[in-house]
Amino acid sequence: MARKPATLRDIAKLAGVGVSTVSYVLNGDEGRVSPGTKEQILAAARELNYRPNAIARSMAKQKTATIGLIITELQNPLFVPVTEGVEEVLRLEGYHIVLASTYDLQSEINAIELLRAQQVDGFILMSLSVHLPSDHLAQLDADDVPFVVINRDLEAGLFNQIHFDDRGAGRTATQHLIDLGHRRIATISGVRESTAEYDRRRSAIERHQGWQDALESSGSPSGEDWVFAGNYTYEGGYRAAQQLVAQARNSPQPPTGVFIASDMMAIGALRGFFEAGLRIPQDLAVTTIGDPPYAAYTIPPLTTLSLPVVEAGRVAARLLIDWLKFGKPAQSQQVLLDFELIIRASCGASLKT
Amino acid sequence: MARKPATLRDIAKLAGVGVSTVSYVLNGDEGRVSPGTKEQILAAARELNYRPNAIARSMAKQKTATIGLIITELQNPLFVPVTEGVEEVLRLEGYHIVLASTYDLQSEINAIELLRAQQVDGFILMSLSVHLPSDHLAQLDADDVPFVVINRDLEAGLFNQIHFDDRGAGRTATQHLIDLGHRRIATISGVRESTAEYDRRRSAIERHQGWQDALESSGSPSGEDWVFAGNYTYEGGYRAAQQLVAQARNSPQPPTGVFIASDMMAIGALRGFFEAGLRIPQDLAVTTIGDPPYAAYTIPPLTTLSLPVVEAGRVAARLLIDWLKFGKPAQSQQVLLDFELIIRASCGASLKT
DNA sequence: TATTTTTAGTGAAACGGTTCACTGAAACGG
């Protein structure tokens, strides 16, 4: 095995042709070279165990066929499906992905700088929960760097953006309980407590509005008294569940269902309900939003709305590809994606049938 | 903002010097250039908003300052901490990481080919559960490509390898129950059922041996009758728990503790125990191995052994850096890492105090 | 002052591909 990898020149020498011919053959440019020499070159390449140097190619073509995927919070279970969606689309087009994980504004800027230095052809930026200012995005835009953002609360119409329909999700999750015959439906939401993270608050507000929408349109009681703050955390969900139980025990008309605005809170709440001796879903039906792998393994498994995150990845990739191929779109694209309802045991749907 | 990014030549022209001088200044080569011109060059670079082209640099230096991290099963929650460990060490040395996820042999080979074409300076390969043949690793070795493998069952001494002490983990998890006063300790293991995935079987066997070790050294009854096959899955753990409960109900001397060889099985088993009306840990104390994020959120939270996976990443990175800096080590390195005991509620330790 | 050393800076050759402009020969059309 050669220490130094073989180059086009080596092949050219071995096959007795010019380097440009070799290049044409190896890149499959048909009709430029006769079958005879073509075969010779291929044989020489095989013999020398040739492996094209992507760096040199990028240098010459002024393209890397690589896009940067920047994600906040690598820990978040949503990140894997996004990359899957992105990868699925980009691979077909011959692009590669390089991944960068960030956790705050500065590290995001660093990541962008780094990847620009690596000459990526474009970016996909996905925020899972953090809102970040958009100055540096405006900069990207000004520099004519192709990019798409997912789930980020920015001035509409400014960039190519993909969003999740949080309000619709809150509505669907609540409506599902209504459809199962529930009339008094509480909620554990992130709204009441202020959060430093803007984006989280926005989605909390929207999901909460969805809950209200559903109640209103069904003519159910407004439920104002049955809102509990969970702060989007396991602990918060746990405490909110305790409060809910306490209030329900003193109420002549306790809720029979609860919409919990995030999976983490739902898992905490499940523990609270369990400790209080409540049976789910018999005593209280539960729906939530977010479908991490373990949502199927709770007791009982959670009925939930899954973020269409694979699809978000696909759409982002397609938007980016279009830009790369046909130039910047005349006007920036806005996409709103629906959540998918996943029915498991916590809503009690199976009890009905 | 310039459409085309500025190059060294642009700066050289603007500052009225040669390009090599600019290169020296920008790379901080002290003492080669007078403070005056240095300042001029810096000013010019700032003005042109210069961003070095990493591709061109890699080309010239024949190094990319990038290493490839190849991981099977991106879904696995272990993957994030590995990359954290790797990143922590590599960043200090000025290296970047490019990530590739694989799921079978062919895709692993593809990933290696791809990254070699991208001219990465070295590899870290981490298997989380799949055993793959090593021919292509031997090839890497023959080509003098620096690499380190984590958690892979290969002929000892062949390559730089990092392993987890599965047997010690099984021993510790069981011993912890013994220390809490338990004498009859069952196990749910992956051993009895054959698995296609070799690696998984190996770790299953070792963890099982650890359980035996602990029982023997404590003079406890051997427990042969209390081994249940869980096949390393949620479903398997669930069924094994049912079998365990059934057998315990007919036994004059039922076990008071159980060591479950993987977190997934433990979560399934928890459900089985719950449905059977068993209280954990009062009726049965549980320990397991593996600490995914949700292990703290089960009911009750799991006492478990955490894989030192951040440390594995760090060690791998350091081994690789050494190779990169000082050349291939005279003999390949072998590292065995201990698991860390994380005490939560499922073992009942808190009840004792 | 004559000689050596240091300082400050330079031009050009890599690195490994791609691609443009070009050529000589063969094939073709009338």
Add this chain to the structure above:
DNA sequence: CCGTTTCAGTGAACCGTTTCACTAAAAATA
């Protein structure tokens, strides 16, 4: 048979850096 087109293939410039070998002037040394 001549002019034109197609075919098969080539050399060299270029992409943006790094770095080697070199120089002219200044500084240090004797």
